[in-house]
Amino acid sequence: MGRPPPPGLRADLRGRGRGEYGIGCPVCRSELFVAFHEEEAFASAGDHVTADPPRAPLLPADPERLDGIAPRLSGMARAAGRDGPARGLTYLFGEATCPDCGTVFPVSARVAERPY
Numbered sequence: 001m002g003r004p005p006p007p008g009l010r011a012d013l014r015g016r017g018r019g020e021y022g023i024g025c026p027v028c029r030s031e032l033f034v035a036f037h038e039e040e041a042f043a044s045a046g047d048h049v050t051a052d053p054p055r056a057p058l059l060p061a062d063p064e065r066l067d068g069i070a071p072r073l074s075g076m077a078r079a080a081g082r083d084g085p086a087r088g089l090t091y092l093f094g095e096a097t098c099p100d101c102g103t104v105f106p107v108s109a110r111v112a113e114r115p116y
């Protein structure tokens, strides 16, 4: 149906299904994972599944202050009774703190840079 989504959006949709993304710190270039699950939301400096790397909590965006496509996606999720994905969007469009260097940066911009 129609044109396929651009690669960045495909990656975004896959990541949202898992609630995890691999991203790079914009300052120190550490490889990070951001994860927003039902029970926790954090950035880890490395793979949190196979190891126990340093973590920092994610800072969710205020749902009332989302802009761009985020309010529409959030509204669609809430209208469908999907509060989990709606909550995940606040983390996707919120900020992360790099556990290695302490830099605070927007999550969505880093997710959009990855082709996978």
Ligand SMILES: [Zn+2]
Pocket: 025, 026, 027, 028, 029, 030, 098, 099, 100, 101, 102, 103
């Ligand atoms: Zn860093």
